[in-house]
Amino acid sequence: MDIDSLRTFLAFVDTGSFTRAAQQVCRTQSAVSMQMKKLERDIGNSLFSKQGRQLVLSNAGIQLASYAKQLIALHDEAYKQLKTSTVQVRIRLGCPDDYASSILPKVVSLLHQHINQLDLQISCASTTELKNQLDQGLLDIIIATRSPSSEEGYFLYSSSGVWVKSEQFIYDSNMTLPLAIFMRDCKFHQAAIEGLLKTERQFKIIGCCASLSSLESLVKSHLAIGAIAQVSKADSLCIINDITLPALPVIDIVLLHANHAHNPINQNTVKKIAEQFTF
Template sequence: MEIDALKSLLAFVETGSITRAAKQVNRTQSAVSMQMKKLEQDLGKTLFEKSGRNLMLSKEGHQLVGYAKQLITHYDSTLNAIKSHNTKLRIRLGCPDDYANTILPKVVRNMHSLWPDLDLQIRCLPSNVIRQQLDSGELDVGIVTRSFDSEEGLLIAKDRGVWVCNGDTQLAKQTPLPLVTFQQDCRFHHAAIEGLHKQARQFKLIAMSGSVAAMHSIVKEGLAIGAMASLSKGDLVELCNEQLPDLPQISIVLICNAHANSFISQQQLNQLGNCF
């Protein structure tokens, strides 16, 4: 078995997609598919099964993943020890702005506990951009909202969407309803807008922003009500209004790219998530 093929396998496990795995390991999709077929030939086992339109690991595939992580960890740690003795570990971490005050500090604390000489670089970006930069190799680790109907990443927290105001509950009764949301890729944006349309309720979108600070300032000023994660509401007042659409539950996860899997073991990743 080739180490590169095992790294491609782990990239598939992490992303759930041959296409994204190929981007992370800098190969074509067909080249990664050939690597997977070669692994099956070497082992004489079927490593993948079809589940509807999705490709899933078989029982033997799951077994191989466990051994592959150990092999790659030992292989890369050996290379790193020889090539870069006394060199600081650099990790580029992506985190959505709305988790910067709550989730991020705990992950950073755990990172420095694991790697005291860590060179940590943080970028605040939306979850979809973090995934893109993981695939392109611009980031190593990401804190993201788990994609709908996905099991990606290591679960570190669960949360729910809430409606918030500055304490003036009359805002929620205005017509049109003044509203501020995160940008269109946000689960709460989609749920809020779609829910209001289904209710045939008139609303005015005061602003969309990728910044939780901007949303807070607009809501505090009494210009709008907002839809966001409970973790992000800070000192804003949660609206308990049955006439407003329900907002979804979310899962927050840690995800790595194929490169990061070479220097972050599964045990270390689990330790990073143990702050919750």
């Protein structure tokens, strides 16, 4: 059963006349008659019966009318949806765990504003690992920490480093500091360790963490103090205001764009997103 024949059949059901049905579907009466005969062959039953001089629906015709309305409605809805929809744009975005709760949601919101039918795939890893994936063509854009001497990428936000503790942690400026810090490729790791060594401050590394969540868990459990970007600080953590602690650097957070040939997001869009970013 083809849809055009069912549509013609319903035109007869609605009008009760082959003449008017032919007018509605823009066909000749002979073409309509041929459609109805083919429809009857397809279902193996007669759709019409004579009632005096008038042609009416047979029992099979009455049954088909109910199904035909559903089939045509479903066909038209499917056609409408497929006709108006566009191919989704898949973009692979990388974000360090440090910025997942602060920078990431705002970037994602802007991406959806600029790109319709966005299929966004988000990966979390360290900036170093994300840059490697970007260079290998495994990611299209990443949120990253920029080197102090570099102008790479599109600037999003600057954040100073802060020392943090839990509310229950009793901090003493003379204590041996229990530290939870990021891995060695993090700028705060180097600044914290070198600064403490220069000031001859006693410390003990409780854990070198590959993610913000693991670092925060140690701090929130009162096992350590941490060195993180202020933009990454959870509301439940307190900043330690002690001038004897070494200063932590200011970092720049940027959007980096991969230059591989099939990158679905162009540099102009990335630039606009960076320009519109607010925090």
